[in-house]
Amino acid sequence: MKAPKSVFVCTECEYTSPKWLGKCPSCGAWNTLEEQLPQPAVVATRERRAQPVAPAVPISELELPTYMRSDTGMGELDRVLGGGLVQGSVVLLSGEPGIGKSTLLMQISDTLAARRRVLYVSGEESRGQLKLRAERLGVGGDSFYLLTETAIDSIIGECERLRPDVIIVDSIQTIYSDRLNSAPGSITQVRESAMAFIALAKSVGCAVILVGHVNKEGGISGPKILEHMVDAVLYFEGDRRQAYRLIRAIKNRYGSTNEIGVFEMGDRGLAEVPNPSEMMLEGRPTDSPGNCAACVMEGSRPLIAEVQALVSRTAYPAPRRTCDGFDYNRMCLLLAVLEKRLNLRFSENDVYLNVAGGMRIDEPAADLSVALALLSGITDRLVPPRLIAFGELGLSGEVRAVSHIDYRVKEAARLGFTQILLPERCIGKSLNIPKDVEVIGVKNLVDVIRVLSKKQEPPVIE
Ligand code: TYD
Numbered sequence: 146m147k148a149p150k151s152v153f154v155c156t157e158c159e160y161t162s163p164k165w166l167g168k169c170p171s172c173g174a175w176n177t178l179e180e181q182l183p184q185p186a187v188v189a190t191r192e193r194r195a196q197p198v199a200p201a202v203p204i205s206e207l208e209l210p211t212y213m214r215s216d217t218g219m220g221e222l223d224r225v226l227g228g229g230l231v232q233g234s235v236v237l238l239s240g241e242p243g244i245g246k247s248t249l250l251m252q253i254s255d256t257l258a259a260r261r262r263v264l265y266v267s268g269e270e271s272r273g274q275l276k277l278r279a280e281r282l283g284v285g286g287d288s289f290y291l292l293t294e295t296a297i298d299s300i301i302g303e304c305e306r307l308r309p310d311v312i313i314v315d316s317i318q319t320i321y322s323d324r325l326n327s328a329p330g331s332i333t334q335v336r337e338s339a340m341a342f343i344a345l346a347k348s349v350g351c352a353v354i355l356v357g358h359v360n361k362e363g364g365i366s367g368p369k370i371l372e373h374m375v376d377a378v379l380y381f382e383g384d385r386r387q388a389y390r391l392i393r394a395i396k397n398r399y400g401s402t403n404e405i406g407v408f409e410m411g412d413r414g415l416a417e418v419p420n421p422s423e424m425m426l427e428g429r430p431t432d433s434p435g436n437c438a439a440c441v442m443e444g445s446r447p448l449i450a451e452v453q454a455l456v457s458r459t460a461y462p463a464p465r466r467t468c469d470g471f472d473y474n475r476m477c478l479l480l481a482v483l484e485k486r487l488n489l490r491f492s493e494n495d496v497y498l499n500v501a502g503g504m505r506i507d508e509p510a511a512d513l514s515v516a517l518a519l520l521s522g523i524t525d526r527l528v529p530p531r532l533i534a535f536g537e538l539g540l541s542g543e544v545r546a547v548s549h550i551d552y553r554v555k556e557a558a559r560l561g562f563t564q565i566l567l568p569e570r571c572i573g574k575s576l577n578i579p580k581d582v583e584v585i586g587v588k589n590l591v592d593v594i595r596v597l598s599k600k601q602e603p604p605v606i607e
Pocket residue numbers: 240241242243244245246247248249278281282410411412413414415
């Protein structure tokens with residue numbers, strides 16, 4: 146039978162054309178025509194009205210569903226997933242090339258294959274390359290199947306034959322349907338292939354993990370609708386030059402989206418990092434100005450990182466500013482507040498700000514640590530090495546309250562910090578202050594600058 150001919154539909158105004166056009170003749174938008182398979186004829190409204198499939202029910206009568214979850218063997222990933230991989234769910238895992246998506250999935254496949262049948266579909270690597278990675282990771286088992294195929298119909302056929310409990314598709318951009326004329330990776334192809342896997346997961350109850358490429362802007366490439374179609378969207382992020390990697394859920398129908406998982410890439414694949422704060426603080430200098438520890442909340446988890454600022458007299462007409470791991474505009478704002486409220490001449494200095502360990506902190510609670518690092522950098526006075534600060538800085542130089550103080554204080558105390566700088570308003574009866582920890586409440590920048598210790602003698606270079 147001849148395959149039905151596809152049509153091209155404008156995503157703006159739904160104008161339909163038999164061939165692709167650069168500009169929509171109806172609404173005039175450019176590049177909005179997408180290939181689509183013709184839709185089956187719509188059943189007459191009257192006929193549909195006659196037979197409601199599932200009648201509406203009061204929410205109180207619904208039963209709480211129980212999800213079957215599988216342990217992936219990586220506690221850090223399980224937490225992000227909301228407590229394990231849910232049978233019948235579809236997860237999209239996205240991240241830059243080389244970040245470790247294939248490595249992670251091969252490692253969890255091995256664990257899952259101990260109790261379930263796993264099919265790993267690779268459209269990117271040959272069997273030889275996959276075997277090489279498997280050897281390196283020391284994985285392999287009889288329930289762990291590999292398939293190197295990119296045609297969706299063949300893959301679905303193989304899934305029906307093998308009946309796997311978990312299907313991993315690496316990557317969805319390489320899978321294509323020959324019923325469509327567009328190239329693999331195009332919006333239409335990605336949507337069609339994803340829909341086929343979603344239908345499979347919902348009909349037979351297997352779990353599917355789709356690997357998604359990222360586009361130039363860092364988002365998931367392919368249709369945005371893909372993110373709406375799946376049950377969970379996870380981002381694998383981190384600096385490829387650094388060993389540590391983060392997995393963050395940006396959508397999760399089966400758990401919280403605030404959670405993160407931390408991993409470290411080594412010779413034998415990814416290893417979990419259950420105590421990331423220790424890793425971030427490793428090798429921190431305690432006797433040079435310009436450093437201050439910060440604590441940010443990642444979901445329900447406090448993470449401690451080190452902010453470093455180098456402030457030096459500029460040799461340029463306009464001073465240089467660079468910022469790594471913190472928002473550039475926020476740094477400029479804090480510099481302006483410090484300059485105005487404390488009368489410090491940052492405009493005559495270059496400022497280089499960095500969060501050590503490749504971590505990214507983007508929570509206002511880190512403002513106070515950044516401000517302290519900058520103040521310490523320009524005044525050459527030390528932030529006491531066992532001091533940590535959390536608080537948001539307002540434009541008038543006031544220190545504003547932040548949330549989750551208890552979690553942050555506990556984590557700071559666990560890592561050996563003995564002085565904690567807090568917004569004064571956060572100190573209340575309900576705050577649990579661990580033994581040996583001194584809590585210093587601050588109202589504004591004038592209070593903050595007082596904690597810097599005496600001016601240091603400049604080092605003598607012989
Ligand atoms: P990979 O998992 O293929 O990344 P992705 O699928 O996200 O593109 O590989 C990640 C990188 O990690 C790759 O450059 C090689 C490196 N690597 C290790 O350092 N250790 C290992 O054990 C493995 C398997 C890979």
